Amino acid sequence: MNRLGTTGRWVFALGIAAIGAVSLLFGQYVSALQPLPEDLPGRAAIAFAGGASLLLCGAGLAFAKTARAAALALAFLLLGACLAIHLPILLAGVRNGTSWVRLFEPLALAGAALIVAASLRATAVSARTIAIGRWLFAVSLPVFAATHFIYAEFVASLIPAWIPARLFWAYFTGAAHLFAGLAIMSNVLARLAATLAGAMYGSWAVILHLPRVMADTGNQGEITSLFMAVALCGAAWVIAGSAGEREAAWPARSNA
Template sequence: MDKLTITGKWFYAAAFIIFGIQHFMYAGFVATLVPAWIPWHLFWAYFVGVAFIMASISIIINKYALFSSVLLGLMLAMFIVLIHIPNLVSHPQEPQRWTRAVQDVAIMGTALMLAGELKLQTAGKYLFAVPIIILALQHFTHTSFVTAKVPAWFTGVEVWDYIVGIVMIIAVVGIMSNRYMGAPALILAILLLTLALLYHVPLLLTDVHNGQQWTGAMLDIAIAGGAFIVAALPTVYYKPAGMAT
């Protein structure tokens, strides 16, 4: 199980190192995402970039991991409250905004799982799992940017769309059941990683300087890393009160 945790950590941390670098490469654009009523937009763009990189290093070397993971989770929670929720209120009919919001909830949950504290891990697991159900349901609506992640050279793309959605939902049910968590989470991790590589690698090879493509790729890699981390979590069995141990 330790190997699964290490694998998940590396995927997750690598994604946030890329995100951190992007905050310096595209600081002007990132600054526009900061709510208008908050001062010093460019400062916060650089500050978050540094925070992402430092948190990633802490997670990789396993030094102050509890502190950095919790702070990273809180930062992502602030993004959800300050950026995603206002965007969803203003544009409730845009599925891509919902997708970005739930992706950040999932990676926030992963940050809590990396904290290594049982209560935080439990909360993080559910914060990770629920968004995956929402992402899975989008495969049944055939939302264009979701369906696009099924490689076009697959025959019967819509059929594969359904299959991916069904597998994701079954895996999440297994994760949330506690009793059968490891295998479904590992299946989900392999599925998400495979889809991310099949979709993003050809696009990045075609245009390696496409910042938006790198962001999408790293989001998918971070979420796949979260699934590997879930697969390594200890299984918790809940017994009715009064049952003998």
């Protein structure tokens, strides 16, 4: 993995670990990643296990010796949550925009986790895994774009009042998601698109989410949203960093 991908892995690790730490700190399930029913037996234990798992995976991602195992565990955890929790909720209410975001955010993060794992082992299987990881991340971006278009007024309301033309920026970021997703899926300017997407998420963490957290430091949802933006920033840079991996790994597949 090149320098951009390595930087992305560290930022990704920070975001994932922080989301888990916030869950443990508040003693609640991982907001937006684990919407467990209030009456679910063992809910508190599951919530603790989820937070602890994310914290450990995030910490593991930060170190080269443990990054691959941590990335595989994280991908398994996130994909499991998508299939067992988020997909059934989405199918029960496909018109709920929140359900779409809650499914595709962990799906995008799972894609980045697969790339981290695969990039640390150059084999034919790794090359295919990198392609799958990119696709999981890229296919999530048009979904985020759609929610920005459909709920533009709400998205605009989240933008600080000192930023002019807030509705324009709601639509603009929706279009940015759409074009970034298409670029990564088609592998046309994929590295540039993923790099810029990461910069966009990073700017959101600083400009949008951090002030909201500072204004309400006891709000778990706001804090989780901050570190979700950080995790997505790192994930996008992991995608961008993997742009150089395909040329090195795909020939190995053809010779297998």
